[in-house]
Each structure stands twice: as structure tokens, then as C-alpha cells.
Amino acid sequence: MKKVAVFGKPGSGKSTLSRELASVTGIPLYPLDSMVYQKSGERVEPKLFDEAHEKVLSSDCWIIDGFGPLESFNKRLELADTFIYIDLPYLTSYWFVTKRLLKGLFVKPEGWPAGSSVFKGTLASYKVLKLCPAFWNESFMARLEKLSADKTLYVIRSVDELNCFVHERIS
Numbered sequence: 001m002k003k004v005a006v007f008g009k010p011g012s013g014k015s016t017l018s019r020e021l022a023s024v025t026g027i028p029l030y031p032l033d034s035m036v037y038q039k040s041g042e043r044v045e046p047k048l049f050d051e052a053h054e055k056v057l058s059s060d061c062w063i064i065d066g067f068g069p070l071e072s073f074n075k076r077l078e079l080a081d082t083f084i085y086i087d088l089p090y091l092t093s094y095w096f097v098t099k100r101l102l103k104g105l106f107v108k109p110e111g112w113p114a115g116s117s118v119f120k121g122t123l124a125s126y127k128v129l130k131l132c133p134a135f136w137n138e139s140f141m142a143r144l145e146k147l148s149a150d151k152t153l154y155v156i157r158s159v160d161e162l163n164c165f166v167h168e169r170i171s
Contacts, residue, residue: 008086011097032066
């Protein structure tokens with residue numbers, strides 16, 4: 001495990017799991033949101049994102065959590081040696097997004113891009129969740145299984161699995 005792609009729907013626990021994984025393994029973590037958004041909360045120019053993303057991908061080891069532009073996601077899948085796909089039920093993801101908003105009214109969520117509105121981010125997460133079935137589906141899973149023939153694939157489908165993953169699988 002040197003190049004790890006962590007992905008799934010909004011509100012699935014990607015950031016939390018990735019921070020814990022980075023802490024246990026010592027592999028540098030690159031949250032995609034910090035590459036996609038400026039400190040003001042605005043999106044970075046696509047060229048700047050591509051340069052930053054390429055720089056990370058060319059390094060010896062990394063954990064990248066998130067999805068980002070489709071082309072960059074596909075490139076990560078090509079180069080990663082380990083996939084961690086968090087595929088929680090939709091109701092759970094909606095609840096996690098809502099819980100993040102409620103907590104975010106008092107304290108900015110850990111790892112949240114500086115300057116980004118938690119409220120606007122929550123609305124965006126709800127919009128993305130509504131569109132997710134068109135992407136995160138059986139066809140994607142079949143593609144992922146094919147891509148992972150010579151890689152390690154973990155699929156996390158419950159909160160219990162998510163909470164125990166690093167301790168049980170990595171430690």
C-alpha cells in the first residue's frame with residue numbers, strides 16, 4: 001500500500017478514514033478538496049488543479065481522498081495500488097452530510113476547505129447525492145473490480161466496517 005485512492009459519495013466518511021489511515025501508515029494525505037478549492041472557497045483554475053494533482057500522482061506514495069474532476073479520478077484509479085470505496089447506504093450519507101452541517105454551525109468540520117461555506121457545501125453535497133445513482137452503480141462496481149485485478153480493493157458498506165477499517169485491516 002503506497003498509492004491509495006479513497007472515494008465514495010459525499011458524506012460517506014472518506015476524509016475521516018483517510019486522516020486515520022495516514023496517521024497509522026505515515027503515508028502523506030492529500031485531501032482533494034484542498035486541491036480543488038482556494039482558501040476563499042472558490043474553485044481553483046483547472047490548470048492549477050491539474051498541476052497540483054499531477055505532482056501528487058508522480059510522488060512515491062500518497063493517499064488522495066475524494067472524487068474531483070472525472071478525468072483526474074480515472075487517472076488516480078489507473079495509478080493507485082489500493083482502492084478504498086466507501087459505499088454506504090444513501091440514507092446514511094444524507095444523514096452524515098446533515099450531521100456535518102449541524103456540527104458546522106458551531107465548529108468548522110475538520111479538513112473543511114478554509115473560507116468555504118459549510119451551508120453551501122452541504123447544499124452541493126445534497127445535489128451530488130441526488131445524482132450519485134447514475135455513477136455509483138453496478139456498472140461502476142463491475143468496472144472497479146476489473147480495474148482492481150492487480151490491485152487491492154476494499155469496499156466498505158456499513159458504518160461498523162468504516163469505524164473498524166483501519167484498526168482491523170491496516171494496524
